[in-house]
Amino acid sequence: MQMVAIVLTALVALLHVYILVLEMFFWTKPMGRKAFGLKPDFAEQSKALAANQGLYNGFLAAGLAWGLIQGAAGAGKPWLVFFLGCVIVAGVFGAATASKKILFVQALPGALALAAVLLS
Template sequence: MIAVIATVFAALAALLHVYFFVMESVQWMQPRIHRRFGVATPEQAETTRPLAYNQGFYNLFLAIGAIIGLVLLWAGPDGQAVDAAGRALTLFTLGCMVAAALVLLTTGLKYLRAALIQGVLPLIGFVLLLFA
């Protein structure tokens, strides 16, 4: 049962990181998007566009790693979690998501909300998967 709950949190974390990718790499120049990340003007958004584009792809790659890990984890017969590689990949990518949230937090307390949004789902999934 814990493995199923861990999978839900890991999948939600992956979907959230896909959403970050879309905002940062696809929709960055939309004012409501770049303002969400603290970029006030279109000029600043244009200046930071390459950084956001790159960061978005990092988030996408983490999401892909988590999804592949979950697929491997549940690829065993009768839906049993038998693949250690899937568990390792899922834990690694969730750990990277949590670490990225902690790094974000080190840039200032004004990023606490963003760090919590980015880090809570993968942290819960990681802890649960450790005990699954």
Template sequence: MPVLAQIFAALAAILHVVIFVFESVVWSKPTVWKRFGVASQADADVVRPMAFNQGFYNLFLAVGIFVGLILGGEAGDAIVVFACLSIVGAAFVLATGGKKYFRPAVVQGITPALALVFAAFA
């Protein structure tokens, strides 16, 4: 896998670790749940179990990328590609939620999409 693809994949993984921290570790802070469009502490409390679970999905995708990058070779590259495709797919799903989700979808999906482009044209 080309170095540029590895760099963008690693950036995607780092972002998803940060998202994990927001959703699963520090969700109870108003500055965090407001970033996700949650209107009140009561709503944040209701959404907390879903956010906690979703955070771990993001962490597992990040771990997949890191493991793939460490393994290298065909198997490692396949893991990185799979995780990046999963993130890009999730970004597309997020974008279907309406205009307010377009920016977060781009933030979530651009680095893994660039990793895939650089990997494909190596």
């Protein structure tokens, strides 16, 4: 179960790195606008907010990476529990306020990884 926890957590961390890149660097580009369903004028007006969101996603990825480096079943486990909990809360809040899709893209993978971490 520990290997499953490591793999799922690493995938969640990589997902948040991907979101960081989309929000910080591609928000106004075709790739970012397509990923988030944005019109060019709205993307341009909201790019500073998106960069801020991207930075927060980077912090989530960094916390998960730190926990993995410390060891999923050892000293890193509390870090993983905390940051995966943050991922889940962010996903639930995003689903409630922005798009239901976020529940499945962010919160569900975070919950699966958290369950694996707790069971390892």
